[in-house]
Amino acid sequence: MRCCIRVVPTVCTVVMADAFSSSSENVIQRQIDVQETTRTPLEALDEFYQIPKTCDFVCQNHFKKVALQFPDELLHDSTAIAAEIERITQAKVFILGDTSYGSCCVDEVAAEHVGADCMVHYGRACLSPSKRLPLMYVFEKASIDLDKCNSAFRELYTDKQAHILILYDVRYTHAIGNLVTPLCEDYPNVVLSQLVVEGEQCYSHGRSKSEPDAEKPSIHFGRQLHLKSGLSIEDYNLFYVGQDGPTLRNFMMTWNRCAFSSFDPVTSTGRVESAGVNRALMKRFYAIERAKDANVVGILVGTLGVADYLAIIQRLKEAIRSAGKKSYVFAMGKLNVPKLANFLEIDIFVLISCPENSLLDSSEFYRPVVTPFEMEVACNRNRDWSAEYVTDFRHLLPGGQNYVPLADGQDAHDETDVSLITGALRSNRLNCDHANSSFSSSLVLRNQTLTVANTNSAASFLATRSWRGLEQKLGETPVGKAVEGRRGIAIAYEEEGA
Template structure:
């Protein structure tokens, strides 16, 4: 140990921290868990030379062994992608393009959001599922065998769902099971994902309604809607289940956790969650300066929704700024006090961010549209997939042609102050020809813009102050760490 550290410094540096570490998977099980042979066949058949392997943090411990086996079998050069810029469920095509990859292999949980740049192979974890106990939990939760139920699941349990269905379908004639589907001709999987065209989600020949959302597809019986069904989810509590519950918030949900081997009825907390989201919408209505945060560079049409948000926010008389900052945290967003509210563009599973710890709320593109588009009203519909908001999408609502005309006002439910839906209104203003009423310039609509907020700050960050700071001679600084510098000595 160097003499530059005091005894107290050594204690800090050598302090033990308990961290749970996943052990390496034995070599004989790598093939089963990571489907190495089928991955190599995928690479060899298409003659790919550079392959990007994207692992989530919890699977990085096996990444080197998997990459070595793939290189040995397929003769392709592999690049391991870890600590992705955004959510690990999304395909990080930008990182793959940085290394010049010809294709990608995505391991672990996936949101199945469409990506368009590179050929893509999904390899799921194949987590263990006790089908008998799952079926028993299902029977206990749904004693009425005539119930209309849809089985949803985490992608890592897709390999066992057919076994569960074989146990339940003889008893439950009205059971519907979702299958995994994905947009695009360049997406592949180990036989579990079916590629589809947009037209396949309209209806089947027998007039059954087909629901396609979040990479899942299932058929409803004729004359029934999705609200007539209950949802049974196989998987752990998390972003995927929360996304389903918020979207189909009028359906009753239950779940089975394969790790605890227990089923349960999900509570009505989704209603409270919706009220929290509505509060965020009210904050968005009060906001004058909006920060558009880019939370994905891989999901298709993210540039289109950015432009649509800019138009919607601008026509509502608000000013917007765009940010790209990777994974979000409280300190990052706290640097921008000028922003009244943030809108996050991300995949459906990552867009429902709990912003209770942030200094300013974070809303979804749908919530921002509810706040800014007079034609869109808050209703039982809740949209987490921003692609549905675009022209041609099932939830698209065009802006009103009179969006910039008139002065409709209401009262803010948060501040109690009078609020204008459209800040671009006519006001009396001084002119060289007298005190006639003139139209306010659009560039002056936001009185409390980020620039004026910055000018009012007492501290504005690092400033050069050329010629104002005296030149001083450099001196030797202190050694050690802030808790105990060497020259301070130790107390007796």
């Protein structure tokens, strides 16, 4: 193996020798609390992680370098799995621990760094399509009490003629068939979604029987839906098996007109999902208003593996430019508050990511973070805000089911409205001559109602800051000879004494 991960005990002592002075005998001893994780027994690894199927996948395709991607919660088993796969297949195995973005997405960039021929993705997955490397998914076989799930389903749905669509977290794929079989005897209109990955190799997907009178199935978020002829998904009640999290939130935001219920396998309880989606949609509408008020937009690249991410970047740049706004593209890996706080000149950020990671709670950030759909609503006059909500950015591209062409700039009328946040007049369509030009102008005429808009570049904004980072001061600092500095470590230099 090219990577080895060692699990440390719950409390360990770290000893750091003085690297700056060989004569120093001082060391730092400190206690580090590390959460201990129970490893899966060796005899259960083959079944739990489908090692035989993984080896077949590698051998049948003659792969020589294999990248294994684990989420943090499964890293404790990674070395044992990699050693077994390497022993059986004689292939070089690499462990990808810390992913560049969300662990639910396939990190093809990290795999390409080691020259991998294929990837095996473990644990929870968003099933977003990726096209660079051959891929196999191995879903964690999480435990579930089928009897309690069956009872919760029957308590939630007393009408046995109701049309019900069952969705589930990928970690419960192994058990979902045993759940549906007894339910179909009493509920003839139950439909089970199928897991499917567009264009990729995957040996771990559950399959359900297609309804004889079903229409051609549609695919949403890696799920194939066989709906009854003449019915749409809005005619169904949706039952989700899995914990509350990004997967369920993505489903509820996308199909916000459907009634949702869920069963949590961890607590073995079922519940009717509340009307919190309406509040969430209003928060997203507020974010759209903030995007309309913004003049400078930061495009955050939150994925390098989801198909068509370059196309949506170009699409957003065109939409933002057509609305008279300026845009900058940022690629910074996993997001956090301090990272985005470095760019105060940005009025709002738009995150390009998989559907499950795009709905970011930006309440702690200094600037709002919106989705590509929300930015399109703010910039494209041809798209109106409605109950429809799109989390998959690929649907916004030409050929997608939610594609709407951008408004024609030549036919657009310069109109104004009132910002619902500031109460000030706002132009729906700014004069975009400056956006199409190759140079920046400090002042640009907007229209007859609103006088001017400040479109200074980021460099000009940086010049107005009181602190602009480390200053070079070229030519101002006299040249001097190198002198010997302090010896020791920062906590106790030798000349400082006790």
